[in-house]
Amino acid sequence: MRYVFTVAAVLLLMSGMARAADPVQVFACEPEWAALAEEIGGEAVTVFAATHARQDPHYIRARPSLIAALRRADLLVCSGGGLETGWLPVLLQKAGNRAISPGTDGYLLAASVIELRDVPERVDRSQGDVHPEGNPHLHLDPHNIDQVAGELAARLQAVDSTRAGLYQDRLEDFRRRWQVAVADWETRGARLQGLPVIVHHQAWHYLIGWLGLREVAALEPRPGIPPTGAHLEGLLQTVRSQPVAVILRTPYAPPDAADWLAERTGLPVRVLPYTVGGAEGVDDLFTLFEHTLQQLESVRVTETITN
Amino acid sequence: MHTFKRAALGAAAMIVVTPAAATDVEQDELAAVRAEIRAMRQAYEARIAELEGKLERLETRSEQPPAAVAEPAAAAGAPAAQRRRVYGNEFNPSIGVILNGRFSAFSESDSEIAGFGTGEEGERGREGLAVDESELNVAASVDDKFYGSMTAAIVREEGEDKVELEAAYFQTLGGAGLPTGLSLKAGRAFWTLGYLNEHHSHADDFADRPLPNRVFLDNTYNDDGVEFSYVLPTALYSEIGGGLFRGDDLPFGETGGSGPEAWSLFGRLGGDIGFNQSWRIGAYVLSGEAAGRVTNEGDVSFSGDTDLYVADLRYTWAPTGNARNQELTLQGEFFRRDEDGSYDVGAGPVRFDDAVNGGYVQAVYKFRPQWRVGARYSRLQAPEVPAGLVGSALDGGGHDPEAYALMLDWTHSEFSRVRLQYNREELSDGLQDDQFILQYIMSLGAHGAHKY
Structure with missing residues (x-):
């Protein structure tokens, strides 16, 4: 029994140790946010994408690997707006990770930065699986990506202040390239x-x-x-x-x-x-x-x- | 903006100047200030009139169709700092109701599981049309540190509708300040013990629980107690935990003592294989002492030590990558119950010291987004019967009870499900019970996420 306690104590200590030089562990619910985190964080972050493009992000199993990844995450980036209500809360509860609990710098929902479309006037399930918060598929407007990028950089700076300059530089570089690309798409999109x-x-x-x-x-x-x-x-x-x-x-x-x-x-x-x-x-x-x-x-x- | 500043200055000047007005000396100066204020007021009135005119013109214009709609790019100019409300749940607390009913037809009138003591809930359900457990769940984050949940089930037992407190617990959240990965749960809950025990029955893949859960746990072990769990900081999911319990619920019963009569320990591992497969295995121990565990509608009682060892395995595979469309789930649990005490079947206590095994395996395949088929096999091993119990309900005559189940269910939305199930149960020697169950499960209101 004493052995068990010793092992537990050592593990607890290890989990609490500061890891300043290590890459920031980013947990992204959807691939678009994983990609954005890589744009802003570069080498300074390790990104875990919880879902891939062939999966419907509404219906994801709260599988064990996601608990393990959340447990070790320093920053969480998700669409929010109700897209992940079927699986994220139970994972967060199980992971017990203060760094990414709601309300902290490590908890970023894109829907908290963007004004959502299609906010229903009436929520009734006879209308289907409507999200009372609005339509959460917000990443398909490139201007929203730009806005979330700004907030994501700010959160990375808050979580990992030692590399604040790097995140700022990478954000500015990304925005420059993004604006050029968006201008091109909009010209063609006309x-x-x-x-x-x-x-x-x-x-x-x-x-x-x-x-x-x-x-x-x-x-x-x-x-x-x-x-x-x-x-x-x-x-x-x-x-x-x-x-x-x-x-x-x-x-x-x-x-x-x-x-x-x-x-x-x-x-x-x-x-x-x-x-x-x-x-x-x-x-x-x-x-x-x-x-x-x-x-x-x-x-x-x-x-x-x-x- | 400029005029605003001047007006503010004028107002400030008035406040400073008014008490001084009593003296004659500064009469001249006062007159000058008054003149200035008058001039300012005139300038203001002119400006307001101008603005009113502008507003009127704008109003008439907006009645006509707009000439040009603002570019979408304009929306992007909104500051990122503008925070929108993001709802955790639409109501606080969230309220959910599970409606659950069935029609059952059985070929046999008798359904005793020979050789085992069975509790109220582990018995076969009622035949004919019947409303099953209707659940009411109220849950919410208490604050930044705690989450609370209560589930009451209204069940029909012995011809009466009774309210059963299924779960009432609080649990720590990530913000509780405990070391990362550690969480604590206290109250009454579906404790961590194998796969099914943690889940509400409405989330099950079959209309009834498999034999070992029915016999060893009376469907679920939801005693009063506390439990901790610690997720280790490893890439592979690994979790350890344990708990202390009152010892009032089957496999225990009627605690005599003042302290916790039961404890548990568990460990689990899990992970992914590629992108579309995941797995989890676990090992669990639950140990305690029962002062008087009454089963078989009061005919059988047991007192003594009970140790329950459980191992479980779950594997899921989404062949197309999208579990919403197609998914295969394999699941199995193995139980070993070791008892040391005495059974009383009405003729005085009989010493009993033996272990029995039980288990089930099941496969469920979702072949279309709304349709699933499943098969399950469960089995119990007959215990050795001590001389004093021969001929009693605990004498299975060496027959190992076993049961087969096949099911087909249709899930219209996340919130409604209709299921058809066929069971063949061979629970005692020479008895073969064919059962048909048609079941509905409807979920109203908030419906929390389900565990893996």
């Missing part, structure tokens, strides 16, 4: 204004808002409820009565509903990467938006040809 689209889930509202696309309908009858036959039949009528250019879905959404509609209407389906890792070659935030733009631009071209 041609996409008003492009009528059908989406699978309301994961695209920020992208639609940013580029000025027009959402005609969603394949899900209610947010979070998988498409039903009756709803798809209804959509068939919608597509016949008004112009639609493309069906958009995430890599993690099941393909059957989008394919079903595409088959009957001849509409193209575009699987947009949605997040970093969502398509071949999409390995950072720049390629994420670049690839998305290219996919949408390819729709425009084919549509003009067929008309």
Whole structure:
């Protein structure tokens, strides 16, 4: 018994030791925030991404490896806005890590920095799995990325003040490159204004808002409820009565509903990467938006040809 | 802005000057100040009139459709410091209700698990239409240091609706100031003991618990007590913990003493294999003394020491990477119960010192986002029967009770589930019970995250 206590005491001491020179351990709930943390932190951080692009971030198992990663994290970066309510709270509770508990510098929710879209006036589950806080898929507007980058740099500086200068430099460098890229995307995106689209889930509202696309309908009858036959039949009528250019879905959404509609209407389906890792070659935030733009631009071209 | 400053200066001058007005000497100066204030007021009135005019013009213009909408880039100009509210839960505390009901049909009228003492909840459910445990859960973070939760279940027992306090506990949060990784839970809770015991039954993959949980734990061990857990700072998930308990709930019962009569220790390991597979294994000990554990509707009582050893394994695999669409879950638990004491079946205490094993394995496969199928096999090993117990309920005649279950369930949203289950139970020699269960589970309001 005494041996057990000694081991426990040693472990407790070890866990409390300052690790100034070690990289900051960043726990990112989604790949987009992992990518952003790497942009701002560079070599000074070690980033753990809790999910990958093929997973639906609403439904993640609170698996043991996530507890272990949270237990050792110095900074947590997540979308917030209710996206992770199904799994993050139970992990935080189990990890018992003060450094990343809500309200501390180590706890950063992107939704706390951004004004969310689609905040419902009425929350009733008959409307589907609506997030009372608003739509949490906020990273698909590059201006939001810029804002979160600023806050993330500030948090890194607070958590690891010895390298505050490095984070500031990297933030400024990132913002310079980002602004150039965003300007380019917006110039090209101007041609996409008003492009009528059908989406699978309301994961695209920020992208639609940013580029000025027009959402005609969603394949899900209610947010979070998988498409039903009756709803798809209804959509068939919608597509016949008004112009639609493309069906958009995430890599993690099941393909059957989008394919079903595409088959009957001849509409193209575009699987947009949605997040970093969502398509071949999409390995950072720049390629994420670049690839998305290219996919949408390819729709425009084919549509003009067929008309 | 400039005029504002002047106005403020004027006001300040008035305050300073007014008491001085009593003297004649400064009459001239006062007149000068008054004149200045008058001039200022006139200038102000002119400015206000100008602004009012502007406002009126703006108002008429906004009634017409806007000529140009602000660029999206303008939104990005908002300062990052503008904090938005982020809700932890919509209500404080969060309230959740579980509605649970079923229709059951059994081929046999009798369902005794031969050779074992079974508690009230471990018995087979009611036949026909029945409302199952309806749960009411109220939970919230108490403050930055503690989290509290209470779950009351309304159950029908012996023809009466009874309220059972299933759980009422507080737990430390990350901000509690304990060393990182350490947490403490106290009250009544579903204690850490194998996989299923920690979970509310509405989260189960089957309509009933497997045989070892029914017999050894009366479905769940939720005694009164305290438990600590410590997550080690390793890359692999590793956790150790233990607890002290009152010793009032099965496998114990009716504590006579004043101190805690039971204790537990556990250790768990877990991790990922690649991106789409994860696993967890655990080992647990629960040990204590029962002064009088009454089972089989009062026919059997046990007093003495009980040690329970449990090992569990859980493995999940999402073949497409997305567990929302397809997922395979394998799970198994092994139990060993070692008893040293005496059983009383109504004819005086009979010495009993023996160990029995039990366990189950199950596989659940989600083949479409809303559909799952599952199979489970559970088994108990018949104990040796001492001479004094031959012919009693504890005499299984050497038959090992076993049960098979098949289930199909449909989960419309995260909050509703309908399940069809078929059981074949061979609980005593020569008895074969075929059971059909159609069950619904509806979850209202806040519904907390589930553990792995």
